[in-house]
Amino acid sequence: MLSIQRNVALDTLNTMGFSATAEYFTRITEVAQLPLLCEYCKEHELELLLLGGGSNLVLGDSVFGMVAQIDLKGWETTRLDDDRSQLRIAAGENWHAAVDRMLEEGLFGLENLALIPGTVGAAPVQNIGAYGVELKDRLLEVEVYDRTQACFSSLSCSDCHFSYRDSVFKSIEAERYIITAVTFVLQHQFKPVLAYSGLHELTDKADLTARDVFDQVCSIRSSKLPDPKVLGNAGSFFKNPIVSAEQLQQLKQHFPDLVAYPDQGQFKLAAGWMIDRCGWKGKREGQMGVYERQALVLYNAGGGTRAQLEVLMTKIQRSVQQRFGVWLEPEPRFYPAVHTACHLT
Numbered sequence: 001m002l003s004i005q006r007n008v009a010l011d012t013l014n015t016m017g018f019s020a021t022a023e024y025f026t027r028i029t030e031v032a033q034l035p036l037l038c039e040y041c042k043e044h045e046l047e048l049l050l051l052g053g054g055s056n057l058v059l060g061d062s063v064f065g066m067v068a069q070i071d072l073k074g075w076e077t078t079r080l081d082d083d084r085s086q087l088r089i090a091a092g093e094n095w096h097a098a099v100d101r102m103l104e105e106g107l108f109g110l111e112n113l114a115l116i117p118g119t120v121g122a123a124p125v126q127n128i129g130a131y132g133v134e135l136k137d138r139l140l141e142v143e144v145y146d147r148t149q150a151c152f153s154s155l156s157c158s159d160c161h162f163s164y165r166d167s168v169f170k171s172i173e174a175e176r177y178i179i180t181a182v183t184f185v186l187q188h189q190f191k192p193v194l195a196y197s198g199l200h201e202l203t204d205k206a207d208l209t210a211r212d213v214f215d216q217v218c219s220i221r222s223s224k225l226p227d228p229k230v231l232g233n234a235g236s237f238f239k240n241p242i243v244s245a246e247q248l249q250q251l252k253q254h255f256p257d258l259v260a261y262p263d264q265g266q267f268k269l270a271a272g273w274m275i276d277r278c279g280w281k282g283k284r285e286g287q288m289g290v291y292e293r294q295a296l297v298l299y300n301a302g303g304g305t306r307a308q309l310e311v312l313m314t315k316i317q318r319s320v321q322q323r324f325g326v327w328l329e330p331e332p333r334f335y336p337a338v339h340t341a342c343h344l345t
């Protein structure tokens with residue numbers, strides 16, 4: 001059974017804190033509701049927006065069509081051998097609470113991804129990553145309802161085409177799959193990943209535990225990122241642009257202190273550093289602003305609108321393009337979609 005409501009306010013269901021109204025809204029608590037949902041949308045010619053925690057979305061004032069909040073719950077562990085267990089988590093579980101529970105149960109490997117807002121089901125969409133670990137590093141498979149084939153199925157890690165903040169769910173076949181559960185393979189023996197600055201200082205700690213890494217990640221994140229409950233935001237607003245070694249070398253001739261990280265044979269430029277160098281850090285335009293402790297974060301001081309955000313975003317994109325010749329792509333999904341501003345030549 002589907003329970004469908006009309007004209008539902010989404011203000012508290014998106015971390016940007018924008019005022020938005022869904023034309024139709026439903027909450028999915030059982031997988032059996034998904035075929036019904038898709039049939040309903042088809043029959044009534046409604047676009048479908050899947051909603052988790054709303055922490056990677058920029059909503060317009062009116063969200064036409066159906067918004068379906070995925071609220072599926074469940075947790076299942078299977079021991080594979082002495083070293084590893086398989087963990088299947090339903091899509092509607094809270095991501096941070098899930099990482100916390102993994103540690104309680106002695107399952108290690110995702111502690112670096114503590115305190116990322118949102119749901120387990122949305123985590124594969126942009127292959128969440130932080131502090132040297134990406135979701136894909138520990139993922140076995142993703143269970144889905146396939147809207148094209150009208151059937152349940154599962155995708156292996158390679159089927160998901162994961163890359164930096166991207167996957168089949170975000171770009172290649174964006175509207176095709178509804179994620180119902182995610183399965184990880186986790187270790188019983190804790191193997192720390194400490195290469196990232198901020199965690200490196202834990203290297204010499206005696207009897208280092210996964211909980212120490214979890215706590216350190218939470219502490220660094222809390223000191224650098226605003227809490228969406230206090231200040232509306234969607235985390236890092238722009239992706240770090242990826243350039244070739246040759247492009248980096250050219251840029252370094254003009255900007256010797258440009259911050260860049262090696263990334264699978266290419267280089268990721270620190271977008272926050274470039275925005276900061278363009279003088280945006282701490283700047284405020286109306287109700288929208290650039291966070292004073294992290295220039296990658298754009299925030300809503302209260303009462304801000306998507307239109308104001310788009311103006312600020314475009315100004316930042318243009319100034320970074322003019323100074324560094326690089327175009328910054330936003331990380332969150334705009335719904336309804338936005339026509340991105342033209343690149344300056």
Ligand SMILES: Cc1cc2nc3c(=O)[nH]c(=O)nc-3n(C[C@H](O)[C@H](O)[C@H](O)COP(=O)(O)OP(=O)(O)OC[C@H]3O[C@@H](n4cnc5c(N)ncnc54)[C@H](O)[C@@H]3O)c2cc1C
Binds near residue numbers: 116121123128179233
């Ligand atoms: C303060 C802050 C810090 C953040 N830090 C990080 C970080 O360090 N690393 C990082 O990678 N991200 C980060 N993010 C971004 C965000 O938390 C993640 O992208 C998260 O996975 C989004 O989860 P959500 O449930 O809120 O998704 P939503 O915002 O609800 O949805 C995001 C996208 O996924 C789709 N979607 C949602 N659920 C499903 C489903 N079940 N099946 C298919 N599609 C679905 C939606 O339609 C939408 O396109 C941060 C955000 C904030 C606010």
